[in-house]
Amino acid sequence: MLLLKYLKRLTISIIGLVSVSMGSISCVSSMKGKGTSPSNLNLVSVRPPDIVLIQEVIPRVRVDLMYLGSQNFLGRPVVGYKKNRGYLTKPAVDALARVQNILERQGYSLLIRDAYRPQKAVHDFVRWSEDSSDNKMKAQYYPDIPKQELFERGYIARKSGHSRGSTVDLTLWDLKNSKEVDMGTILDFLGEQSHTDWIGTTSEQRVHRQLLKQTMEAQGFKNYSQEWWHFTLEGEPYPQTYFDFDVE
Numbered sequence: 001m002l003l004l005k006y007l008k009r010l011t012i013s014i015i016g017l018v019s020v021s022m023g024s025i026s027c028v029s030s031m032k033g034k035g036t037s038p039s040n041l042n043l044v045s046v047r048p049p050d051i052v053l054i055q056e057v058i059p060r061v062r063v064d065l066m067y068l069g070s071q072n073f074l075g076r077p078v079v080g081y082k083k084n085r086g087y088l089t090k091p092a093v094d095a096l097a098r099v100q101n102i103l104e105r106q107g108y109s110l111l112i113r114d115a116y117r118p119q120k121a122v123h124d125f126v127r128w129s130e131d132s133s134d135n136k137m138k139a140q141y142y143p144d145i146p147k148q149e150l151f152e153r154g155y156i157a158r159k160s161g162h163s164r165g166s167t168v169d170l171t172l173w174d175l176k177n178s179k180e181v182d183m184g185t186i187l188d189f190l191g192e193q194s195h196t197d198w199i200g201t202t203s204e205q206r207v208h209r210q211l212l213k214q215t216m217e218a219q220g221f222k223n224y225s226q227e228w229w230h231f232t233l234e235g236e237p238y239p240q241t242y243f244d245f246d247v248e
């Protein structure tokens with residue numbers, strides 16, 4: 001009986017651990033998966049027909065992939081990004097098209113900064129995080145966090161929801177003055193200022209964050225509360241599959 005009780009408690013604590021590690025979907029990472037081995041991944045290296053080019057379905061959407069160039073937290077292009085082409089699963093793109101239409105009526109476009117992300121790019125993040133000598137983007141992207149803690153605090157992990165093809169990083173683009181809208185931080189800033197409900201925003205920045213969040217959530221996306229820009233389609237078609245084809 002005592003053994004049974006012990007086993008029950010052990011099972012509960014294992015379930016607890018699993019749900020804690022599943023709960024975090026950070027942008028750079030996607031799981032606070034310390035010890036999450038990439039060898040456990042269901043990895044697919046060919047693009048299936050239902051992962052489509054966003055620009056083809058939504059011609060007016062703006063796409064500027066941050067990991068294709070050097071304006072990102074690594075300060076250089078990331079492995080696997082070859083062209084400025086955003087890919088997502090078809091239901092995610094269809095939902096995004098509805099968001100774009102709604103926002104255009106209010107004078108905004110979506111600006112997509114990352115969409116599908118190959119697993120090799122996530123590996124590149126991990127390798128970068130292990131090189132303590134490279135801190136050239138610290139002042140801009142992670143001023144308050146020592147680089148060696150980015151991994152253990154969950155900002156960098158061994159797999160990302162982006163590799164499943166239904167997660168997108170985006171912001172608002174003002175069509176009246178052709179400028180990126182002020183959201184209070186740069187996209188991919190690693191710190192609490194990026195939490196969607198961060199209390200330090202101006203009232204205008206708060207309105208912008210809420211407009212993006214509410215419009216996305218009304219069309220089936222879920223925001224990650226620690227990153228105002230990161231959204232995953234609810235009921236994503238590939239919840240267990242991680243893709244690794246190049247962005248080209």
Ligand SMILES: [Zn+2]
Pocket residue numbers: 026027028114162167168169229230231
């Ligand atoms: Zn993200």
